Structures are given as structure tokens and as C-alpha cells.
Amino acid sequence: MLTCREDVLFLTKTLTQVPSIVNTPGEKAMAQSLFQRISSLPYFTKNPAQVLLAPTVGDELERYNVLAFVRGTKQISNKTVILMGHIDTVGIEDYSHLKEVACDPDALMAALEKEKLPELVRQHLTSGEWLFGRGVLDMKGGVASHLYLLKYYSEHPEELSGNLVFVGECDEEDSSHGILSALKNLKDWQKKYGFDYQAAICSDFVAPRFQGDENRYIYKGTVGKLLPSFFITGSETHVGSCFEGLDPNFIAAELTRQINYNPELCNEAYGETPAPPVSLKQTDLKPAYTVQTALAAYVYYNFFIHSWSPKDVLAKLKDQALAAFEQALSAFKVRHRTYCRMSGEPYHEVPWEPRVYTFEEFEGLLVSEHGPAYEQHMQDFKNRLLLDQTLDTRMFAAKVVEEAWQWMKDKSPAIILFYSSLYSPRIEVTGKNEREKNLMAAMEQALELVQPHYRHNIVIRNFFPYISDMSFVALSDDEEGIRAVCSNNPAWGSKHYVEYQDIRDINVPVINIGPYGYDAHKKYERMEMSFSLEVVPNLTNEIILKLLEAK
Structure with a gap:
């Protein structure tokens, strides 16, 4: 000794x-x-x-x-x-x-x-x-x-x-x-x-x-650590006619209720279980006070993994987001009916259906609809955004998704799921x-x-x-798992980049x-x-x- x-x-x-x-x-x-x-x-x-x-x-x-x-x-x-x-x-x-x-x-x-x-x-x-x-x-x-x-x-x-x-x-x-x-x-x-x-x-x-x-x-x-993030759009309305629109904060709150502390999202492996996900940020993206509901909300969660890959986590959280969206719409309908009975106003069915896209799916849709014009616009936008030194990778990613949303033809409420930080x-x-x-x-x-x-x-x-x-x-993830991280991070290649090949080249047990x-x-x-x-x-x-x- x-x-x-x-x-x-x-x-x-x-x-x-x-x-x-x-x-x-x-x-x-x-x-x-x-x-x-x-x-x-x-x-x-x-x-x-x-x-x-x-x-x-x-x-x-x-x-x-x-x-x-x-x-x-x-x-x-x-x-x-x-x-x-x-x-x-x-x-x-x-x-x-x-x-x-x-x-x-x-x-x-x-x-x-x-x-x-x-x-x-x-x-x-x-x-x-x-x-x-x-x-x-x-x-x-x-x-x-x-x-x-x-x-x-x-x-x-x-x-x-x-x-x-x-x-x-x-x-x-x-x-x-x-x-x-x-x-x-x-x-x-x-x-x-x-x-x-x-x-x-x-x-x-x-x-x-x-x-x-x-x-x-x-x-x-x-343990592995991810930061799954959600850009949530609603349908803007005046607060005096709140049931004519859909507040994205309402969906965000239901999403957090669904994900936070959820033992179903604990990745047990070899008899060991990491802590469940917990939110690290939840906000809407209104720049200032108005009496209109927000256009979009943003929330992200810490997520620990033992054996799941980043691709697995996207699939699981897409299911969780769909469930949260459905629950939010169901609660919205119940409350709307109750209010109509109380106020005497006529009830009408809402026109929205749950929509959840991974960033890769969302980006693919926009590229197929708009082609090089969209791609060039977004590259220019990211280059301008890089000039703002106050933005961390998480808010940078959110702003990229927010800008891309402007190109979406169908702007009914939706959730975009992505990664916004280092894996x-x-x-x-x-x-x-x-x-x-x-x-x-x-x-x-x-x-x-x-x-x-x-x-x-x-x-x-x-x-x-x-x-x-x-x-x-070292890396325990296969190429598909790492690709899911890269292709679903809006900041990838601009604000954020990791040379995963360097890790594979060293690749020692630790x-x-x-x-x-x-x-x-x-x-x-x-x-x-x-x-x-x-x-x-x-x-x-x-x-x-x-x-x-x-x-």
C-alpha cells in the first residue's frame, strides 16, 4: 500500500x-x-x-x-x-x-x-x-x-x-x-x-x-444523459375568447405532467435504475406581454439512460407526447362543454387533432415541400443567429425550430420533438x-x-x-443511435457539433x-x-x- x-x-x-x-x-x-x-x-x-x-x-x-x-x-x-x-x-x-x-x-x-x-x-x-x-x-x-x-x-x-x-x-x-x-x-x-x-x-x-x-x-x-426538447404550437386567440384558440402552455403543462418523475421512463439495466426525467425549463416564447395567448411554448427535460439509445428515447417520448396532446385536447373539450352550459353559449367541436413530429420528420416535410429555398433560408438564418453570443445551444435550437415553423403550410397545433444540447x-x-x-x-x-x-x-x-x-x-451506441442525435438536433453543424469518430478511435472501457x-x-x-x-x-x-x- x-x-x-x-x-x-x-x-x-x-x-x-x-x-x-x-x-x-x-x-x-x-x-x-x-x-x-x-x-x-x-x-x-x-x-x-x-x-x-x-x-x-x-x-x-x-x-x-x-x-x-x-x-x-x-x-x-x-x-x-x-x-x-x-x-x-x-x-x-x-x-x-x-x-x-x-x-x-x-x-x-x-x-x-x-x-x-x-x-x-x-x-x-x-x-x-x-x-x-x-x-x-x-x-x-x-x-x-x-x-x-x-x-x-x-x-x-x-x-x-x-x-x-x-x-x-x-x-x-x-x-x-x-x-x-x-x-x-x-x-x-x-x-x-x-x-x-x-x-x-x-x-x-x-x-x-x-x-x-x-x-x-x-x-x-x-449513465448517459440527453436533453429531449419540445417546441409546442397552439392556436392564438384573445383571452376574452379563450376557447376559440388553444394555449400551447396548456399542452406543455400536460406534457410535463406526463413526463416528469415518470417511472415508466426509467431505463433499468443490469439491476440498476437511473433517476426519472425532470423538467429543466418550461416557458412560452412570447417576447412581451399581450392579451393574446402565446403562439408557441418550449420545454426540455433531463433524461438519463443506461441501455436505451437516443433513437429509442425519441420513439418513447413521441408516444408520451401524443398521449399528453390527446389528454390536453380531451380536458379542453370537457372544460369547454362545462363553460358553455354555464354561460349559455353554443358548444362547437374543436378542429384540432394531436400532431407530433420528430425534428427529422419535420425537417424532411419542409424540405420536400419547399426544397432548396427552405434549406438556403435556414442556413442563412442560422448564420445570423450565431452572431448572438447570448444564446446557448438550447435556445439556439428552439429559435431554429421556431423559424422553420414559419414555413409549415398546416399551422394547426403541433409538437416538434428534438435534442437541443450535448449528448x-x-x-x-x-x-x-x-x-x-x-x-x-x-x-x-x-x-x-x-x-x-x-x-x-x-x-x-x-x-x-x-x-x-x-x-x-467510449461509445456503447451503434451508428443508428448516434445518427438520431445528430439528425434531430437543430443546432447540429452550426452551434453544436461533436466528432464522434474521435470517441470511437479511442474507445476504451472506463x-x-x-x-x-x-x-x-x-x-x-x-x-x-x-x-x-x-x-x-x-x-x-x-x-x-x-x-x-x-x-
Whole structure:
């Protein structure tokens, strides 16, 4: 077992003290600081080509990844293990009056001693076993573990067979520009140095699965994350004659009732079930107040998957949207009849029928009706829209659909279903090939060695339950699944693009062994030091050794 607690603690505090909030200049400062730290190690002063400060590609911001590798001399081999972790954090606004010390663990903990705290937080603060601060858990502690191992093997290459690659990537907390750019560097090294990537080990945080859960977890594979989105049109009318039209917000509300928290949309696989979908935005698209109902509404949902493909999700949600549309129209008719009885006005049947299109179906219809004129108009529209830097990919996509709707000949109410953001692919590690079998065996052997040195049970699960950059080093989806993402995202090729071939070219099984704690993304973010500073580096190290020395 490596004696690493104090070294990893020092590195965790040092990394945390460099604020690196996503989409701020702090990301650049963090990368430069990390690059300087690695470059100054004796091994890398002798081998400067083996550490890289690499700018992101196709990014609106200037920021960098840091990559480095050590060649083992115990046994010369092309076998290579990737250690990956993100160096950005979420913001610090939630710390309010403690913002100035949010990234200084010692100062923050001293300040927290004077605060009124929840009982469990107080217990952890006074125990001497927990470290507080923005990023200590998510995930400077994990990066520190990887950095320790990189430094260790740079000093002891004679103990290492094969090669160890470190990747510190930016922008995990937003759009994953970091890892998607780093793939190109990994491919370059693969070609230049002949690296045979065996596995990737991520060090993102782990947490209790439920209140009272005492287990610690390591994960093989990861959950996938989609953002299915719905553009909903109604039939505009004056509010004084509300039954003469159809409010799209009424349909949107029924759609959210149908989808939100719906267990039927939980993708159980291998005995594990992700959280159900939940709405992240619901709004109409009226630019200002009027006494007319809205023309259109927009809603999108977080959607986790384990084994379903993006194509499967579209089919399931199209059915859900049709059901919601039918229920909304049924309720509309019942309320209209009731109102007519109360008011004495004559009742008339509504002329609308449920209509739901995927974006691909909608686009195909418009192209068939209008041909090149429509295609040229939309290309010009997207180019103009790109000039508006205030639009994120989600609103960009919505505006593209809204503009395309103007070309629709039949403007009776409809729902357009599409994806409006980055797809974080699901990854299954099941032993389907030799590398997965080797990785699973190494995990189990490492756990058998390390578990006796730690008092809580360490449990292996199939899917890391949070969004992470693990999603971008392998693909479990087939070409049809990925095509569904591309052809149903209105921003694809303009505001949003992912080179999925880069992922397929790397395509290594990935696991997560990271610091354990509570309240990631919250002001009481903290990590348990025994697991995070001792167990995590040793588990990771044992897996590295077993993978690189396997015959």
C-alpha cells in the first residue's frame, strides 16, 4: 500500500486554492498552474515533450487541457492506462458572505466554525476527517490522486510496466470542450508513440445513494444523459375568447405532467435504475406581454439512460407526447362543454387533432415541400443567429425550430420533438471484450487487496450516476443511435457539433474511482479524507499495475 495521505492532501488543497470556475479565466489559470507543476518535476524537465498544455478546439473561450505521460521501464510495453479528471468547478455564489474563502479549505473551515450549521455538517467539520471547499470533492481531490500517481511513477519508472497518461480536462461542468479536444491529443500520442490504451480511470466524486447509506462506491461504465426538447404550437386567440384558440402552455403543462418523475421512463439495466426525467425549463416564447395567448411554448427535460439509445428515447417520448396532446385536447373539450352550459353559449367541436413530429420528420416535410429555398433560408438564418453570443445551444435550437415553423403550410397545433444540447453517451462495461474482462478482473482483485484497510464496504456498481467526461472515451451506441442525435438536433453543424469518430478511435472501457463526500455543487461541499486520500489512490494504483502487467 502506498503511504500517500499527506501528499494527496497537500495537492488537493493546492489545486483547490486556484479558483477555476467553469467559463471564467480561472480555468486557464488552473491549467497553467497544473502545467507548471508537472513541468517542474525532474522527470518532465528531462522529457519536456511528455507534458502538454493543449488549447481546446472549436471553443468560444480560451482555455486549456493538461496532458502528461510517464513511460515505465520495468517492462517496455505499448500498454497504456489513462487517468482522467476535470479541473474546472461550478461557481461560488452559494457561499454568499464566505465567497472569499470558498476555495481555501483551511480558511473556509475556520470560518464555518462560527456559522450555524446543520447537525451532520457540524459533526463532519469538527471530526478532523473531512475537508471542505469548492472543488475538493468535485473534483480537485480526484485530480490530486491522479497527479500523485503521475508524480510517483515519474520518480519510480522502474516500478511501472507500460505507460501512464494523465489528462486534466477543462469545461466538464458545461459543454465538455475539454475532453472532446483532449481526444485529439490522445489520438496523436497513440499514433506517435504507439500507445495501446487499455482502460481509462476517472476520479469524479462518489456520494451516498440514499440517506443512511454507508457504502462507498466504484463504478464501471456511466449513465448517459440527453436533453429531449419540445417546441409546442397552439392556436392564438384573445383571452376574452379563450376557447376559440388553444394555449400551447396548456399542452406543455400536460406534457410535463406526463413526463416528469415518470417511472415508466426509467431505463433499468443490469439491476440498476437511473433517476426519472425532470423538467429543466418550461416557458412560452412570447417576447412581451399581450392579451393574446402565446403562439408557441418550449420545454426540455433531463433524461438519463443506461441501455436505451437516443433513437429509442425519441420513439418513447413521441408516444408520451401524443398521449399528453390527446389528454390536453380531451380536458379542453370537457372544460369547454362545462363553460358553455354555464354561460349559455353554443358548444362547437374543436378542429384540432394531436400532431407530433420528430425534428427529422419535420425537417424532411419542409424540405420536400419547399426544397432548396427552405434549406438556403435556414442556413442563412442560422448564420445570423450565431452572431448572438447570448444564446446557448438550447435556445439556439428552439429559435431554429421556431423559424422553420414559419414555413409549415398546416399551422394547426403541433409538437416538434428534438435534442437541443450535448449528448453524454451511456457506457456499459460488461465483459464483452478482452479489455473489459481485464479491467473488471483488475477492479475485483484491487478491491480484495484494499478493502481490509478500510472500515466501510466498497461496492462495485455498473453505472456512474452523474454526468461526467467518462462518457467521451467510449461509445456503447451503434451508428443508428448516434445518427438520431445528430439528425434531430437543430443546432447540429452550426452551434453544436461533436466528432464522434474521435470517441470511437479511442474507445476504451472506463471506470470511476473518486473521492467520497457530500454536497457537491453546494456550499457545504466536503470529502471524507480517509477514503479520498488513501483508498482512492491505492485502488487506482493496484488497477494500473494489474492492467499493465497482465499477459
